[in-house]
Every structure is written in C-alpha cells, then in structure tokens.
Amino acid sequence: MRSRAAAAMLADAGLEHVFTMQGGIRAWEGLVASGPPESGMAYFGDAVSARDLARLAWLLEDGSRLFYVRLDDFLHDEDARKLFQDLTKAEISHELTLGGLYKSYSGGRAVEDSLPQERDDIMEGGISVSDALVWAREKDVASILEFAIALETNAYDLYI
Amino acid sequence: MGVLDYFRPVRSMTTEEAREFMRGKDPGDYNLVDVRQPKEYERGHLAGSVLIPVGELGRRIGEIDASKPTITY
Incomplete structure (x- = not known):
C-alpha cells in the first residue's frame, strides 16, 4: 500500500506515467540485490x-x-x-x-x-x-x- | 496530500508486466523507486532501484526524473 500511496503522490506532483507494482517485491520471482544504497x-x-x-x-x-x-x-x-x-x-x-x-x-x-x-x-x-x-x-x-x-x-x- | 489521495486510482502493473516493461528498455529510460524502509531495502531490492522511503518522497520528489515513466514498489 505504501507503493500505491507513493504512486499517488507522484501522479499528484504531475508525473504522467506512474505505475505501482502489484504485490511488491514479495511477488517478484527472481534475483534481488541486497545491501544498503551506498554499499x-x-x-x-x-x-x-x-x-x-x-x-x-x-x-x-x-x-x-x-x-x-x-x-x-x-x-x-x-x-x-x-x-x-x-x-x-x-x-x-x-x-x-x-x-x-x-x-x-x-x-x-x-x-x-x-x-x-x-x-x-x-x-x-x-x-x-x-x-x-x-x-x-x-x-x-x-x-x-x-x-x-x-x-x-x-x-x-x-x-x- | 490528504487522506483521499491514497484512494486515487493509480495504474498498476503485475510483476510480470513490470519485468517485461524493463526488459525492453535501458535502465536509464525509467525510474524504479523502492519506497520501503532502508532496512527492507538492505535485505533485498530490485536491481537498479533507488531507495526513497515513502515518508521522504514529498521532499525528495525532485530526485525523480518526471520525464520518464516511473514504477514504485
């Protein structure tokens, strides 16, 4: 739901093509990367x-x-x-x-x-x-x- | 942003659609935004995503290139 809220905020800010990914990362089948952003x-x-x-x-x-x-x-x-x-x-x-x-x-x-x-x-x-x-x-x-x-x-x- | 904004219709993609969407493109052609908390991001995130927790999105919105399609998760 956070992702939906974020997408709504972005659309509200004027971004045209905004999508939220259903099921988030739990639904993603395949490799994910790990570590903090600066790792x-x-x-x-x-x-x-x-x-x-x-x-x-x-x-x-x-x-x-x-x-x-x-x-x-x-x-x-x-x-x-x-x-x-x-x-x-x-x-x-x-x-x-x-x-x-x-x-x-x-x-x-x-x-x-x-x-x-x-x-x-x-x-x-x-x-x-x-x-x-x-x-x-x-x-x-x-x-x-x-x-x-x-x-x-x-x-x-x-x-x- | 008020409470009602959370109920705005937002277009969504399934993970398969998102994968298909990204496969055909250069990573610089779209924004992939991880809006979860840093700890969650550290445990696992989609390759190439940027971390902007939803609570920070308001003031960090400028970091997202508005001219490109954007996927949040």
Missing part, C-alpha cells in the same frame, strides 16, 4: 577520474576472478567447478573491457602497469578475497553458489 560505493571516494574508476573496477573484477580461480583448489563437485570456471572466464572478459577503457583514458597505458606493488586484496562487493576464501572453505557448494549469485546480482545492481 560498495565507499571505495569510490578517492577514485575520481574516469581513468582511476576504470582501474578500480578492473581491480575488483580481478579480485573476483582470483576468488573463482582459487575455489577450484578445494571444490570437488564437477558441475560446480565447471560453473566457477565459466565465471572466471566472465571476469576475464570484464577485465579486458575495463583494460581497454583504462588504455583509452590513460593514453595507451596498460592497466596492469599502473598497479601498485602492494595490491589491495579486494573483490566485487568490497570484500577481501582472502576473507572470502577462508569463509568458502567452511561452506558447502550451495552456500558458495548463493554467495556468488548475491555478488553478481549486486554488481549488476550497482552498474545500472
């Missing part, structure tokens, strides 16, 4: 230029890739391993896109050459890769998959 955005504080943002995004993708690669060290389920190998490939393709962007913003410099020696141990969601791996070792495949789904859905949420 994962804190890191953007000191990265201001487009070039720095591209480098930060590349680092996060690379962290996620590392996470998926290392999962292979201790997972035994073949289907799960195959899936995480596919996700690794997806992260590599994201890195290529971002690496290209970085290059165009930095006058042809490769993003790999711009990284500090002591790289931040960070992946998408602002999580530490080593923390995530320690966590994953204790968990079953289903929990790790749920974590990966949440990670990717949240990334999608933030990108759009």
